[in-house]
Amino acid sequence: MRELVIRARGGDRDAFSELVARSIGRLTAMARMILRDEYAAQDAVQEAYIEAWRSLPGLREPDRFEAWLRRLLVRACFKGIRRSKRVEAVEIHLTPAHELAIPGGERNLAIHDQLERGLARIPADQRAVVVLVYYLDLPLADAAQAMGIPLGTTKSRLNRATQALRAAIEADDRTPSRVGERLA
């Protein structure tokens, strides 16, 4: 990876293409999760890569390429949101329930639905932190760096996001018991 970055930094387009091929899957998934809009996600990914190519000569440390690319992607996502003015009115792209193979039956399916709805409802900036921390498994400090915001802000965004998502699950927890009471 490092060698590819160094070559790409020097203007080697083939090396850069290889870097794109290696990372586009993960970046696309990130963009889809943050933006919840397929076309906006594609735009953001493309924009991030083109910006990466143009600015690569300024990247001093090749080992930071992946972190740097994440930052470019997060930034491209927010640019896309602002451009389209769809910060809240995002298109909800739920994975169809029948496509899921989640062990645990109906209970897990219910949690899946609640989390999906919760993720769709929270603001994109909170969703981005969730994606960075829970999907990419980044430490909070790295997530803050990727977002370009202070650590404290990152923590508060994550806290608000998880509270909202937890509330969604807790609501789901209560519903079956009431149903159960009625059935009994």
Add this chain to the structure above:
Amino acid sequence: MMNDRFSAQLRQQLLNTADERPAQDQLAAIVAQVAITPQRRPLVARLPGLQGRVAPFPAVVRFGLIAVALVLAALAGAILAGGGPTPPTTPFEGTWTSIDPLDGSKQWLFVGPGNTPEVRYEDEWATGGACIDDEVKHFIAVGSGEITGPRLDVSFHDGGGCGLMTVAVPVLYYVHDPDTDTLVDYAANTSRPDPEVVAGHMSALWSRVTFGTRPATQPPATQPPATQPSATEPPAAEPTPGQTPADPTAGADCVDLAQGGTYTGPVGPLTVTATVPETPTIPWQGLRDVFNLSGRCGSVAPIGFFASTATTVLADSCMPDSPAIASFVDAVARLDTPTGDGISERVDLTISGHPAARYDISNLSTCEGFGLWGGTILGPGETGSIYVIDVDGVLMAVELNRDGSQTQAELEEAWAIIASLQIAR
């Protein structure tokens, strides 16, 4: 316990639903786009917005940067005090400024005396990879120069940076045009004995701010190049105040206007003159090198004007992205877009016979920055006004920044000064 279970559920949810399949043909589309996209030169390779909002700087930071320039100006002033203005030893000696062609930020070049001068390069708004983690993206590189005829080669042996990281800076050279007294910079490929221009380099055009000065005790250059300006040539680009400073404490950096008078400063290709009424309520002082009129020399506090012309304009007034626009109509449309507490409706004006608009901001909370470009913008919590003026097609903006403590009389005085502006090309 709940947190652990919840975290696991959330992580599993994201992993289960992550769709890592690229869209059809997306990889090919990116590769094709890369094939026709040039890379940026290393010195100024830009990673815009990587700190969330690279620009605009809060006014305090912005004027802090100006203060850095003032320190340098003060050094020049100290030299002046010793022996008065003296002709430069080379055509390069002095202070130069340019607009970065990539992101519209202002750049400075300080060239010392002699044929092997010390050279200091500064970029007020460096959005490059070198400053990726720096809060204040003020890039500085100090190098040594060598003049050969109309050409100045500069090697930045110690690299440069914004504080947290130092990066290598390529060898640059500057070519002086004696007819226009301007410089053009080029990147040189040092791997060849005879440096050549690196393909893709975006040159900047540098205009002179001040001529060089040197201590009176220093011997003159023994063999100045043929293109050296005449010793009697006036410092053309230096703003000329309409009134001799009355307050010696104002120093060389500012024109003292505590007793009123006129103040002239450069604003891009324009020259702007403001008239301060006699016995003003605010002891105004005006910076010599840029149009900055304030209650304290070189400061934004407690009240101050700062003017600039369009370079790269933000995509909207709450976002520091930058498709370039330079039209008054577009600028007004964008400033009209954000609404909310603390942002007034547009007030249409005429300034110096030109169409203008004013927006009053009070303790901005609606967005992260209200304005049009990096140099002229109000940040969160700030109070003031943004003016945009259509100067025969040149888009100019003036920021009035204040701390909110002004009396009505002081505000009316500030507005009267704005109304007095005379703008010339």
